[in-house]
Amino acid sequence: MRTAYSVETVRTAERVLMARLPEGALMQRAAAGLAAACADLLGRVYGSRVVLLVGSGDNGGDALYAGARLARRGAGVTAVLLTPERAHAGGLAALRRAGGSVAAAGAGEGLVAGADLVVDGIVGIGGKGGLRAEAVPLAEAARRSRAAVVAVDLPSGVDADTGQVHGAAVRADLTVTFGTHKPGLLIDPAREYAGSVRLVDIGLELPDGAVLEALQHADVARLLPVPAVESDKYRRGVVGIAAGSARYPGAAVLAVSGALRGGAGAVRYVGPAGDAVIARFPETLVSDRGPKRAGRVQAWVVGPGAGDDAGPVAEVLAADVPVLVDADGLRLADPGAVRRRTAPTLMTPHAGEAAALLGVSREEVEGARLAAVRELAGRYGAAVLLKGSTTLVAGRDGGTVRVNATGTSWLATAGSGDVLSGLVGSLLAAGLSAVDAGSAGAYLHGLAGRFAADGAPVGAHDVADAIPGAWRDVRGVG
Numbered sequence: 001m002r003t004a005y006s007v008e009t010v011r012t013a014e015r016v017l018m019a020r021l022p023e024g025a026l027m028q029r030a031a032a033g034l035a036a037a038c039a040d041l042l043g044r045v046y047g048s049r050v051v052l053l054v055g056s057g058d059n060g061g062d063a064l065y066a067g068a069r070l071a072r073r074g075a076g077v078t079a080v081l082l083t084p085e086r087a088h089a090g091g092l093a094a095l096r097r098a099g100g101s102v103a104a105a106g107a108g109e110g111l112v113a114g115a116d117l118v119v120d121g122i123v124g125i126g127g128k129g130g131l132r133a134e135a136v137p138l139a140e141a142a143r144r145s146r147a148a149v150v151a152v153d154l155p156s157g158v159d160a161d162t163g164q165v166h167g168a169a170v171r172a173d174l175t176v177t178f179g180t181h182k183p184g185l186l187i188d189p190a191r192e193y194a195g196s197v198r199l200v201d202i203g204l205e206l207p208d209g210a211v212l213e214a215l216q217h218a219d220v221a222r223l224l225p226v227p228a229v230e231s232d233k234y235r236r237g238v239v240g241i242a243a244g245s246a247r248y249p250g251a252a253v254l255a256v257s258g259a260l261r262g263g264a265g266a267v268r269y270v271g272p273a274g275d276a277v278i279a280r281f282p283e284t285l286v287s288d289r290g291p292k293r294a295g296r297v298q299a300w301v302v303g304p305g306a307g308d309d310a311g312p313v314a315e316v317l318a319a320d321v322p323v324l325v326d327a328d329g330l331r332l333a334d335p336g337a338v339r340r341r342t343a344p345t346l347m348t349p350h351a352g353e354a355a356a357l358l359g360v361s362r363e364e365v366e367g368a369r370l371a372a373v374r375e376l377a378g379r380y381g382a383a384v385l386l387k388g389s390t391t392l393v394a395g396r397d398g399g400t401v402r403v404n405a406t407g408t409s410w411l412a413t414a415g416s417g418d419v420l421s422g423l424v425g426s427l428l429a430a431g432l433s434a435v436d437a438g439s440a441g442a443y444l445h446g447l448a449g450r451f452a453a454d455g456a457p458v459g460a461h462d463v464a465d466a467i468p469g470a471w472r473d474v475r476g477v478g
């Protein structure tokens with residue numbers, strides 16, 4: 001499990017640790033990790049041209065001490081000081097002792113253009129708002145240059161706690177972060193600015209109560225249902241899919257295709273697209289008598305391709321089993337009925353659907369995804385999975401939000417969400433909690449998307465077909 005903590009928690013943990021260590025020891029640990037990452041990226045340190053962008057705080061201090069280490073290994077290191085009178089004095093002295101130099105006023109952009117490596121130490125967790133005006137031309141020069149850009153702790157200008165980006169920010173190829181991930185490194189749009197992320201252990205001890213957690217293979221493997229010897233199809237769970245319409249039969253087929261790969265023992269389809277479903281998946285139990293009279297299920301999925309028929313949505317919300325509400329179902333669901341439910345409910349909007357539910361623009365949701373998913377969960381008293389390049393899953397009672405990063409932009413294809421809703425519904429029927437089902441399902445779905453796409457466009461049915469491969473990969477079998 002990867003975790004991300006708020007700036008406030010990091011500050012507290014740092015204070016505790018600093019009180020036990022000699023002065024400056026923590027910064028030396030950070031600088032050593034940073035310098036090692038820079039050296040790895042450069043390949044050959046000797047003779048390389050390194051430019052440090054140095055702000056007024058300890059983030060700049062890290063950059064200066066790391067620069068000193070690279071200078072001792074033969075790199076030509078120049079520091080561009082954004083506020084020369086406030087640059088970290090100890091770091092500056094160390095750089096000079098190691099043979100590094102300070103750029104003349106106004107020379108920064110030219111140096112960046114000719115560098116092999118640019119180290120962004122403008123601002124870290126002490127940053128407020130986007131980049132200040134004097135730093136913007138340097139960030140732009142770094143973006144234009146052929147140099148590799150390494151961000152210290154965070155790409156300067158992104159919001160550490162939320163992943164929001166206000167105005168200009170540095171775009172890094174690699175971010176070297178200290179002690180723990182920060183939420184902004186895992187949530188878009190900031191995540192995109194971070195490039196790949198390397199975590200350097202500086203000995204911080206962090207309490208429970210991460211802002212975010214990201215499942216990894218082993219975590220997902222522990223969650224996935226595995227049938228026991230005595231399992232029959234009913235013990236493994238039956239998932240009901242109330243989806244599709246005469247106009248959108250494909251949504252029903254795709255939701256069923258996901259559900260069949262999700263670990264439930266049987267899939268029951270209810271709705272007007274039974275013929276299309278049976279033609280493709282003869283193992284499906286089909287009914288056209290509405291969810292209430294369809295027979296027992298352990299979880300429902302409602303909404304994909306539902307059109308304007310609110311009846312099945314209301315029937316499903318009245319059932320005392322876990323329910324996943326997606327797509328048209330989100331619009332058709334009565335918020336009061338969702339809030340009154342006692343069995344788990346999981347809503348799975350994409351940014352546009354979340355925006356409609358919250359009465360804000362899509363851009364607002366995309367710019368502040370963490371706030372949006374929490375707000376929706378609070379308003380509806382339900383777990384919420386907000387789809388996107390970094391999918392977020394919030395529980396109904398607040399707490400740590402799960403973030404999934406296995407997704408790929410190739411998944412932005414029609415019907416891909418229908419596959420996800422069937423898959424997650426199946427995991428709900430198999431007994432996973434709403435947050436576990438949502439996050440494990442998003443993980444498998446993202447991985448399946450990667451396997452299916454492999455660098456080329458794919459259809460949603462290809463993603464469904466790739467789920468068993470993703471499942472095997474996660475469990476480390478085959």
Ligand SMILES: NC(=O)C1=CN([C@@H]2O[C@H](COP(=O)(O)OP(=O)(O)OC[C@H]3O[C@@H](n4cnc5c(N)ncnc54)[C@H](O)[C@@H]3O)[C@@H](O)[C@H]2O)[C@@H](O)CC1
Pocket residue numbers: 014015018026027028030055056057058059060062122123124125126127128129130131132135152153154157178202
């Ligand atoms: N506190 C610690 O124990 C450690 C801190 N470390 C480093 O120290 C950083 C935090 O240092 P600080 O608390 O000094 O804070 P920062 O260096 O992140 O930034 C604070 C300074 O930046 C200026 N600033 C704020 N917003 C700005 C903006 N938008 N554009 C330009 N300048 C802006 C402020 O005026 C202030 O002088 C971490 O991110 C990490 O890199 C590491 O050395 C590890 C140990």
Ligand SMILES: [K+]
Pocket residue numbers: 059120121122123124151152153154155156
């Ligand atoms: K930085």
